[in-house]
Amino acid sequence: DAKTTQPNSMESNEEEPVHLPCNHSTISGTDYIHWYRQLPSQGPEYVIHGLTSNVNNRMASLAIAEDRKSSTLILHRATLRDAAVYYCILRDNNYGQNFVFGPGTRLSVLP
Amino acid sequence: NAGVTQTPKFQVLKTGQSMTLQCAQDMNHEYMSWYRQDPGMGLRLIHYSVGAGITDQGEVPNGYNVSRSTTEDFPLRLLSAAPSQTSVYFCASSSLGGNQPQHFGDGTRLSIL
Numbered sequence: 001d002a003k004t005t006q007p008n009s010m011e012s013n014e015e016e017p018v019h020l021p022c023n024h025s026t027i028s029g030t031d032y033i034h035w036y037r038q039l040p041s042q043g044p045e046y047v048i049h050g051l052t053s054n055v056n057n058r059m060a061s062l063a064i065a066e067d068r069k070s071s072t073l074i075l076h077r078a079t080l081r082d083a084a085v086y087y088c089i090l091r092d093n094n095y096g097q098n099f100v101f102g103p104g105t106r107l108s109v110l111p
Numbered sequence: 112n113a114g115v116t117q118t119p120k121f122q123v124l125k126t127g128q129s130m131t132l133q134c135a136q137d138m139n140h141e142y143m144s145w146y147r148q149d150p151g152m153g154l155r156l157i158h159y160s161v162g163a164g165i166t167d168q169g170e171v172p173n174g175y176n177v178s179r180s181t182t183e184d185f186p187l188r189l190l191s192a193a194p195s196q197t198s199v200y201f202c203a204s205s206s207l208g209g210n211q212p213q214h215f216g217d218g219t220r221l222s223i224l
Contacts, residue, residue, distance in 0.1 A: 032210040034212075036213075041217075041218075042217055042218070043115075043201050043203075043215030043216050043217050043218050044154070044201070044203075044213075044215045045215070046212040046213070046214070049210060049212065051210070087153065092156070097142060097205070097207070097208070097211070098144055098156050098159055098169065099154075099213065100153075101146075101153030101154040101155070102153050103151065103152060103153050104153060
């Protein structure tokens with residue numbers, strides 16, 4: 001079972017910021033929080049990951065709650081190319097370092 | 112940069128046929144895995160490998176075999192195809208270590224009639 005909970009879908013207007021939430025209340029102290037996205041007809045693509053501190057890269061920012069039970073992926077200016085399914089993922093300790101994928105959040109970006 | 116390469120991209124089989132889905136990576140990654148994705152769902156782990164000669168089962172291994180004779184290649188074999196195996200199959204690779212990003216191929220779309 002997925003260890004994370006995300007909204008099924010979200011909508012954003014082009015060039016506006018998007019905040020994608022994720023709850024992971026059963027996270028362990030050593031679990032990294034990973035975010036991937038899947039564009040139509042493609043494999044998942046790495047976005048960002050973090051442990052405790054907020055993280056930034058060229059694609060997005062990751063804000064992690066102080067208790068680590070939730071996090072938020074921030075796209076600073078959504079573009080039409082950001083329309084995708086976004087997955088918030090923890091590692092599955094039953095299967096090595098593999099990920100447990102839930103259904104994710106389908107982000108629609110309106111022009 | 113090739114990354115993770117999956118072949119074929121599309122395949123149609125008849126029930127009972129066997130086939131091998133190919134996966135190759137050129138990043139010298141120790142860790143490789145196979146997932147399947149059904150409509151509207153996330154990915155589910157089929158098999159994985161932490162290095163050449165080592166494989167293990169994931170969440171949904173029944174009906175599939177794997178082998179890892181080299182670091183680069185991790186083929187997935189369907190022994191006797193069934194309609195329930197109609198899905199999109201993704202191969203992934205990464206360096207060892209739980210915080211390492213996984214690199215995914217573009218998938219093989221498989222239909223079993």
